[in-house]
Amino acid sequence: MTVNKKDVLLSLRDLEISFGEGKNKFVAVQDVNFDIYRGETFSLVGESGSGKTTIGRAVLGINPTSNGTITFNGTQINKKLSRHQEQDVSRKIQMIFQDPSASLNERATIDYIISEGLYNFNLFDSEEDRLQKVTQIIEEVGLLPEHLYRYPHEFSGGQRQRIGIARALIMQPELVVADEPISALDVSIRAQVLNLLKKFQRESNLTYLFIAHDLSVVHFISDRIAVIRNGRILELAETEELFNNPLHPYTQALLSAVPIPDPKLAREKKLLVYDPKMHDYSVDKPSFVEVKPGHFIYANAPEEEHYRQLLDKQAQGVN
Amino acid sequence: MTENILTVKDLSVGFQVRGKELKAIRNVSLELHDQEIFAIVGESGSGKSVLTKTFTGMLEQNGSITHGTIDYKGKRLSDLKKDKQWEGIRGKEIATIFQDPMTSLDPIKTIGSQIAEVIIKHQGKSKSEAKKLAIELMDRTGIPNAADRYDEYPFEYSGGMRQRIVIAIALACHPNILICDEPTTALDVTIQAQILELIKELQREYKFTTIFITHDLGVVASIADRIAVMYSGEIIEVGTCDEIFYNPRHPYTWSLLSSLPQLAQKGGDLYSIPGTPPSLYKDIEGDAFAPRNPFAMKVDFEAEPPMFQVSPTHFAKTWLLDPRAPRVEKPALIQNLHERFEQTLVKDNQLDHDVKVEENLEDEEHDRK
Ligand SMILES: Nc1ncnc2c1ncn2[C@@H]1O[C@H](COP(=O)(O)OP(=O)(O)OP(=O)(O)O)[C@@H](O)[C@H]1O
Ligand SMILES: Nc1ncnc2c1ncn2[C@@H]1O[C@H](COP(=O)(O)OP(=O)(O)OP(=O)(O)O)[C@@H](O)[C@H]1O
Ligand SMILES: [Mg+2]
Ligand SMILES: [Mg+2]
Numbered sequence: 108m109t110v111n112k113k114d115v116l117l118s119l120r121d122l123e124i125s126f127g128e129g130k131n132k133f134v135a136v137q138d139v140n141f142d143i144y145r146g147e148t149f150s151l152v153g154e155s156g157s158g159k160t161t162i163g164r165a166v167l168g169i170n171p172t173s174n175g176t177i178t179f180n181g182t183q184i185n186k187k188l189s190r191h192q193e194q195d196v197s198r199k200i201q202m203i204f205q206d207p208s209a210s211l212n213e214r215a216t217i218d219y220i221i222s223e224g225l226y227n228f229n230l231f232d233s234e235e236d237r238l239q240k241v242t243q244i245i246e247e248v249g250l251l252p253e254h255l256y257r258y259p260h261e262f263s264g265g266q267r268q269r270i271g272i273a274r275a276l277i278m279q280p281e282l283v284v285a286d287e288p289i290s291a292l293d294v295s296i297r298a299q300v301l302n303l304l305k306k307f308q309r310e311s312n313l314t315y316l317f318i319a320h321d322l323s324v325v326h327f328i329s330d331r332i333a334v335i336r337n338g339r340i341l342e343l344a345e346t347e348e349l350f351n352n353p354l355h356p357y358t359q360a361l362l363s364a365v366p367i368p369d370p371k372l373a374r375e376k377k378l379l380v381y382d383p384k385m386h387d388y389s390v391d392k393p394s395f396v397e398v399k400p401g402h403f404i405y406a407n408a409p410e411e412e413h414y415r416q417l418l419d420k421q422a423q424g425v426n
Numbered sequence: 427m428t429e430n431i432l433t434v435k436d437l438s439v440g441f442q443v444r445g446k447e448l449k450a451i452r453n454v455s456l457e458l459h460d461q462e463i464f465a466i467v468g469e470s471g472s473g474k475s476v477l478t479k480t481f482t483g484m485l486e487q488n489g490s491i492t493h494g495t496i497d498y499k500g501k502r503l504s505d506l507k508k509d510k511q512w513e514g515i516r517g518k519e520i521a522t523i524f525q526d527p528m529t530s531l532d533p534i535k536t537i538g539s540q541i542a543e544v545i546i547k548h549q550g551k552s553k554s555e556a557k558k559l560a561i562e563l564m565d566r567t568g569i570p571n572a573a574d575r576y577d578e579y580p581f582e583y584s585g586g587m588r589q590r591i592v593i594a595i596a597l598a599c600h601p602n603i604l605i606c607d608e609p610t611t612a613l614d615v616t617i618q619a620q621i622l623e624l625i626k627e628l629q630r631e632y633k634f635t636t637i638f639i640t641h642d643l644g645v646v647a648s649i650a651d652r653i654a655v656m657y658s659g660e661i662i663e664v665g666t667c668d669e670i671f672y673n674p675r676h677p678y679t680w681s682l683l684s685s686l687p688q689l690a691q692k693g694g695d696l697y698s699i700p701g702t703p704p705s706l707y708k709d710i711e712g713d714a715f716a717p718r719n720p721f722a723m724k725v726d727f728e729a730e731p732p733m734f735q736v737s738p739t740h741f742a743k744t745w746l747l748d749p750r751a752p753r754v755e756k757p758a759l760i761q762n763l764h765e766r767f768e769q770t771l772v773k774d775n776q777l778d779h780d781v782k783v784e785e786n787l788e789d790e791e792h793d794r795k
Contacts, residue, residue: 155585155614264470293470293641294685298698301687305695320614323644323687327696347692364619366644368686369767370667373648378619 116314117143117282123174124161135161136338140395148315150325153335159318163284167202198228201275205287210271211259217270218255224278240277248273248303265296276307286318301328322365326350334358344402354404354414357381431635432458437494439476448706450476452659463636465646468656474639478605482516518548521601523592525608530592531580538576541595548599563594567624586617597632605637622649643682655679658703658714665740671763675742678715683760721754
């Protein structure tokens with residue numbers, strides 16, 4: 108896939124998201140900086156509670172931000188928008204949820220569920236046009252037109268997730284936030300859904316902000332990956348770079364936990380444990396620095412030096 | 427180590443659903459060896475949970491054993507009917523850990539008291555002794571400052587810690603068999619890896635037998651001694667961990683292995699099994715996997731295959747093993763699995779790992795305001 112690096116679709120700068128006020132204030136996400144390029148799959152990985160969903164919800168405008176900017180297509184969107192702008196953004200940024208059962212209105216037909224966005228934004232000329240759009244999308248996600256008049260409970264988990272995808276994609280979004288879209292699914296259905304997401308990306312140059320905890324899936328689907336811990340991005344790089352040269356000890360620990368489906372190697376494997384106390388940030392303060400083109404890491408000056416040396420050593424080893 | 431602790435023979439289980447019978451388990455036989463880790467894998471609905479529920483008499487009201495026997499240490503479990511007859515076995519000798527730890531914990535009782543309760547009930551200890559043992563168990567399962575955290579409530583624990591407590595409670599009864607039904611599916615990779623390590627370690631120490639259920643073959647590579655693969659209510663292949671990964675014989679096992687995302691080519695599609703599993707309301711003719719099997723032969727649609735023996739420990743239920751069958755190689759994608767992963771691993775290890783390798787299971791506090 109060729110991604111035009113210049114074309115930034117979404118840009119987060121110094122983003123902070125907090126919950127509560129005063130002494131109950133809890134900063135869930137801080138100093139988040141990254142760009143997502145049009146047509147790429149950008150993944151957020153990190154342990155439970157690290158702030159992945161919180162960032163996704165902020166991009167969708169569901170979580171208010173307490174600092175920093177979110178820019179979409181060149182327009183800042185985390186501020187008061189005109190009605191027109193707001194409509195535009197809420198059509199162009201869509202979401203696919205983790206739990207297909209919880210996210211579908213059980214009492215509505217599939218036809219209504221998929222059309223809801225079209226109704227809300229008046230995106231069809233006539234009833235005929237609407238039906239044509241819905242029929243087309245339902246076939247594209249691998250379901251049948253006859254399914255339109257059924258209810259969600261009549262479908263399997265994988266089929267429900269397809270309905271969720273159809274509902275998002277009928278809006279012709281530019282950015283899709285997919286928050287654990289496959290975690291609730293079985294291995295074989297998981298593959299179908301991932302292939303479907305990739306197909307739409309190829310066909311319409313869709314951009315994904317992909318959130319998942321299964322790193323083997325993330326490895327497969329992502330162009331770039333950001334590793335987040337305790338609300339802070341610790342490392343960001345292109346997928347192969349991150350898997351081949353993980354620099355931050357937390358990233359290394361995370362990667363060491365990925366199951367290897369090979370008994371001999373799996374038995375020998377050592378689980379690395381990350382101890383945040385290893386960083387001494389009392390004198391040298393850390394920041395998010397680029398140690399190699401496109402490879403960013405949260406480090407202070409001595410650590411940065413150390414990481415650069417590691418990369419040099421490795422580059423020499425390869426030559 | 428091949429002494430059997432549990433023997434299942436020709437077991438079938440049916441559920442009554444609106445006047446029709448759903449056959450969830452069809453003629454399953456298996457032998458559980460003492461102190462092994464036995465993994466059961468297979469896609470959703472294949473019968474993994476139902477099969478193991480029969481070992482503790484936990485089938486729902488509408489379900490029953492329609493055929494076959496389950497023997498455990500001289501007791502015929504398949505004959506037990508009333509809850510009273512299960513007393514002393516269920517939860518005590520054979521314990522189960524489920525996917526969601528929240529469903530097994532009482533939200534309004536402290537963590538410590540829930541463990542102590544079990545110890546008092548099953549081991550007949552005094553209150554103060556039980557507390558001491560509970561703290562010891564919390565410690566063993568990796569809860570930091572166990573004594574201090576004894577009086578905390580479930581909501582004050584993270585998901586991974588709650589799962590450790592569920593394990594601690596299960597172990598408090600000194601079970602002989604521990605059934606883990608997808609215990610890590612809801613957890614993130616780091617915690618998943620820690621829980622797997624923990625189960626392995628505790629098993630060595632407490633010498634129980636483990637049944638580990640998952641739909642993800644990748645998860646069991648590191649912990650299983652043997653693996654059974656289930657498809658639509660049947661065990662279609664069983665063997666040692668190495669046999670299943672390096673010498674799988676059933677086309678369904680091939681498909682499961684092929685679906686591993688670790689095997690997918692970047693930029694290509696993930697392998698996905700075409701079609702859907704058969705309806706469990708109907709009798710299955712021939713090989714249940716035949717309609718989805720690219721290697722299916724005529725006979726697969728006509729006659730049910732027997733279990734063929736591949737090695738003293740390895741069996742597979744596929745006509746491909748019949749001497750008359752043509753020679754079919756497993757798909758290229760899953761050949762040389764070990765060599766392939768060895769290469770990627772070398773690549774991943776190019777940098778010095780300067781992380782300490784140590785047991786540090788502390789859930790450190792959020793280091794933020
Ligand atoms: N509405 C809210 N009010 C208060 N705290 C919140 C709220 N939403 C999230 N948080 C907190 O913010 C932190 C980040 O949560 P978030 O849901 O973003 O994590 P996550 O990375 O998506 O985790 P998971 O992998 O478990 O989904 C957590 O500590 C969470 O408890
Ligand atoms: N009480 C019940 N009544 C009717 N059908 C049931 C009942 N319990 C289970 N089943 C059916 O029996 C079959 C086997 O279910 P089981 O829960 O064992 O699957 P599983 O392999 O554990 O799947 P999963 O990976 O989704 O947990 C399924 O088709 C299921 O719908
Ligand atoms: Mg989340
Ligand atoms: Mg189950």
